[in-house]
Amino acid sequence: MNAVPPTNSPIIAAFAAQTPGSAAAYAEARTHFPGGVTHDTRYVRPHPIAVARAAGARKWDVDGNEYVDYAGGHGALILGHAHPQVMAAVAEQLANGTHYGANHLLENRWAALIKSMMPGAEMIRFTNSGTEATLMALRVARAATGRSKLLRLRGHFHGWHDHMAFGVTSHFDGTPTPGILENLAGNVVLADPNDEAGLAAVMAAHGSEIAAAILEPTGSTYGQVPLREDFVHALRSETAKHGIVLVFDEVVTGFRVARGGAQEVLGITPDLTTLAKIVAGGLPGGAVVGRRDLLELLDPERAAARGVEKIPHQGTYNANPVSAAAGIATLEILRDTDAIARAHTYAADLRAAMNQALVDMAVPWAVYGSHTGIHIFTNWNRLPITPARFDPLAMGYADLKVPRGLQTVTKLLLALRTHGVDFSPWPGGPVSAAHGPAELEATVGAFRAALADLRAEGEIA
Numbered sequence: 077m078n079a080v081p082p083t084n085s086p087i088i089a090a091f092a093a094q095t096p097g098s099a100a101a102y103a104e105a106r107t108h109f110p111g112g113v114t115h116d117t118r119y120v121r122p123h124p125i126a127v128a129r130a131a132g133a134r135k136w137d138v139d140g141n142e143y144v145d146y147a148g149g150h151g152a153l154i155l156g157h158a159h160p161q162v163m164a165a166v167a168e169q170l171a172n173g174t175h176y177g178a179n180h181l182l183e184n185r186w187a188a189l190i191k192s193m194m195p196g197a198e199m200i201r202f203t204n205s206g207t208e209a210t211l212m213a214l215r216v217a218r219a220a221t222g223r224s225k226l227l228r229l230r231g232h233f234h235g236w237h238d239h240m241a242f243g244v245t246s247h248f249d250g251t252p253t254p255g256i257l258e259n260l261a262g263n264v265v266l267a268d269p270n271d272e273a274g275l276a277a278v279m280a281a282h283g284s285e286i287a288a289a290i291l292e293p294t295g296s297t298y299g300q301v302p303l304r305e306d307f308v309h310a311l312r313s314e315t316a317k318h319g320i321v322l323v324f325d326e327v328v329t330g331f332r333v334a335r336g337g338a339q340e341v342l343g344i345t346p347d348l349t350t351l352a353k354i355v356a357g358g359l360p361g362g363a364v365v366g367r368r369d370l371l372e373l374l375d376p377e378r379a380a381a382r383g384v385e386k387i388p389h390q391g392t393y394n395a396n397p398v399s400a401a402a403g404i405a406t407l408e409i410l411r412d413t414d415a416i417a418r419a420h421t422y423a424a425d426l427r428a429a430m431n432q433a434l435v436d437m438a439v440p441w442a443v444y445g446s447h448t449g450i451h452i453f454t455n456w457n458r459l460p461i462t463p464a465r466f467d468p469l470a471m472g473y474a475d476l477k478v479p480r481g482l483q484t485v486t487k488l489l490l491a492l493r494t495h496g497v498d499f500s501p502w503p504g505g506p507v508s509a510a511h512g513p514a515e516l517e518a519t520v521g522a523f524r525a526a527l528a529d530l531r532a533e534g535e536i537a
Contacts, residue, residue: 091490097138101126130157133510143498144515146505152353156510162405169401182400189407196345197365202395206327206352207235209362213348217288217321227289229269231296231473283318290323293338301473327352333447357402415509419448423507429520431463442466451504484535491526
């Protein structure tokens with residue numbers, strides 16, 4: 077079971093030779109888990125890395141290889157791995173218990189912090205994940221409006237529940253993926269990002285039927301397909317005009333784009349916001365925040381006073397005290413320090429340095445992004461671009477979204493790992509406040525080496 081599939085690629089062979097322990101772990105994982113992974117984005121052949129520990133901006137696999145990390149706990153770790161203040165808060169709470177099955181004081185502190193930082197947070201309901209948060213937001217919107225339809229933007233990811241499991245990386249025509257009911261998919265209206273005319277047409281046809289419109293406010297995959305600000309403002313205007321609940325999915329952007337999320341930067345107050353990742357300090361946890369009149373539909377007394385049935389909502393780990401402790405510690409650091417600004421500066425410096433490497437090596441790719449985001453455009457359809465003449469806003473999602481299984485991207489990620497850098501598979505990643513000059517130098521060096529490896533194999537000219 078431990079054998080690595082034969083390959084004529086020096087990149088794949090070098091990665092396999094450097095990671096035999098990860099290969100063995102993956103061989104066992106394939107006997108336990110479908111595909112050998114517990115999250116779709118971790119799947120890669122010949123095998124993913126098996127990580128043993130992490131600290132700051134770095135992590136180490138079971139073979140002892142060290143990586144500069146740009147997975148960042150899938151975006152949850154803006155302070156880096158094992159931040160001392162966060163770990164101290166978690167350790168203190170662990171000594172007091174992990175689950176009370178009751179209200180506790182930490183949940184009040186946690187909620188108050190969120191309300192003080194997030195402009196649209198009048199009331200809060202905690203959940204266990206971002207997927208749960210988006211599901212709850214839709215349920216609240218439907219209950220409030222009495223409508224059935226949902227408006228989404230093609231390519232935007234909002235978790236894995238049934239309302240969201242198509243139109244993200246495939247099925248852009250709105251047809252359901254395996255296991256999704258056709259009737260449910262039929263209540264989802266998909267619109268193209270940055271298409272005001274298309275949005276107006278959707279509203280003209282379905283505006284009175286739509287309960288909620290949900291989007292990633294900076295664009296899908298944390299801005300891999302960026303949204304123009306005027307489009308987001310147009311969506312706010314259209315939803316208000318048609319009585320539609322506007323939901324900002326800030327699971328990634330919340331407390332990363334700014335202390336108050338993307339809504340603070342855009343100057344738009346959504347009706348509901350979904351949060352996870354950073355809000356729980358890298359531990360499991362999420363939340364729906366927003367208008368009091370909407371979230372009061374979860375309140376037995378307020379719902380009864382309004383003559384409506386309360387929305388039911390349980391969740392064994394809602395507002396778990398350990399997650400609350402991590403969330404409080406993280407949010408206080410983000411509120412009181414320049415951690416977000418430092419992460420933004422590092423990301424801008426890294427994008428510039430990686431683009432300079434592309435220029436120096438005459439590779440017709442580009443590195444782009446905003447805030448703490450890094451996106452590597454590998455120009456898979458060979459457009460006539462250079463790093464200096466690349467505008468992602470002039471392109472559509474079909475050009476910017478990398479097709480799954482693209483060999484050049486797989487080899488790029490494996491070559492980067494061989495040279496000591498782990499990027500997320502889109503390819504790119506979020507940076508953290510723990511990244512510094514040493515990580516920037518190591519990353520750019522690894523990127524140059526990986527490009528040379530790809531050129532040697534004929535993957536780039």
